Amino acid sequence: MLRCGRFVLPLDRPLVMGVVNVTPDSFSDGGRFLNPEAAASHARRLVEQGADLIDIGGESTRPGAAPVSEQDELERILPVLEKLNDLGAPVSIDTRRPGVMKAALAAGASMINDVRALAEPYAHEAVATTGCAVCLMHMKGDPRTMQHAPHYDDVAREVKGFLKEAVRKAMFAGIGKDRIVVDPGIGFGKTAAHNVELLRHLPDLKALGVPILVGVSRKSLIGAVTGRPVEERLAGSLAMALLALLGGATILRVHDVKETKDVIAVWEAFRQ
Numbered sequence: 562m563l564r565c566g567r568f569v570l571p572l573d574r575p576l577v578m579g580v581v582n583v584t585p586d587s588f589s590d591g592g593r594f595l596n597p598e599a600a601a602s603h604a605r606r607l608v609e610q611g612a613d614l615i616d617i618g619g620e621s622t623r624p625g626a627a628p629v630s631e632q633d634e635l636e637r638i639l640p641v642l643e644k645l646n647d648l649g650a651p652v653s654i655d656t657r658r659p660g661v662m663k664a665a666l667a668a669g670a671s672m673i674n675d676v677r678a679l680a681e682p683y684a685h686e687a688v689a690t691t692g693c694a695v696c697l698m699h700m701k702g703d704p705r706t707m708q709h710a711p712h713y714d715d716v717a718r719e720v721k722g723f724l725k726e727a728v729r730k731a732m733f734a735g736i737g738k739d740r741i742v743v744d745p746g747i748g749f750g751k752t753a754a755h756n757v758e759l760l761r762h763l764p765d766l767k768a769l770g771v772p773i774l775v776g777v778s779r780k781s782l783i784g785a786v787t788g789r790p791v792e793e794r795l796a797g798s799l800a801m802a803l804l805a806l807l808g809g810a811t812i813l814r815v816h817d818v819k820e821t822k823d824v825i826a827v828w829e830a831f832r833q
């Protein structure tokens with residue numbers, strides 16, 4: 562099980578994390594949910610479709626994205642969080658900033674999804690003193706420059722080594738293993754070939770002893786493989802989600818919850 566604030570999530574079946582971006586510039590849904598009411602209704606719709614948790618982001622992490630101020634990030638996410646206190650499912654906040662983590666957790670968030678794996682000073686403290694879950698993701702560089710010719714000698718070994726160290730640091734800071742999730746960071750400072758290699762080696766991450774989260778939904782990797790623009794990547798995303806499940810993913814971060822639930826149903830029938 563994953564301890565996630567006031568929630569406890571079972572891990573004997575795959576979980577779906579529905580994405581709600583409260584940003585003007587996210588690659589897929591940028592600008593659609595800037596209004597808090599629209600964002601909250603979308604979150605509710607995703608839960609109705611079967612999302613086990615919702616991930617809300619106020620700063621785009623797409624390749625090339627420029628950072629926003631902490632104030633702007635807070636002004637985007639806090640009004641949405643306030644509207645979701647009765648959601649009945651955990652809300653995760655996608656942020657790298659300890660100040661945003663603290664404010665979001667105080668406002669009812671149950672999980673922190675940090676694409677920088679708690680690298681900012683005081684990020685561990687912001688998470689450790691609460692009962693929230695945390696996703697530690699691998700990223701090489703930062704969103705503005707990460708896709709400028711990323712290089713690895715052995716991407717699978719390097720990402721696993723990074724995540725192993727991130728888990729060690731988090732536990733050293735007092736975050737229990739039952740609150741930690743790891744993520745290879747598909748698309749974050751990786752070429753399409755690196756991403757495919759990471760998916761192939763996903764089973765290696767099981768040795769870390771914590772749940773694995775994977776996000777491939779509508780990403781440029783799907784575009785590179787299928788040649789499709791972002792609005793036509795559903796089939797490719799679902800096929801890759803199935804491969805992630807085969808590799809041992811426990812949480813799928815997706816835009817298309819209803820369709821992903823069908824993939825999981827097929828996977829569960831096969832697995833049993």
Ligand code: 9MG
Nearest residue numbers: 622655696698744747775776
């Ligand atoms: C915020 N965000 C965008 N893509 C992501 C991914 O693949 N994993 C996680 N944890 N967060 C992501």
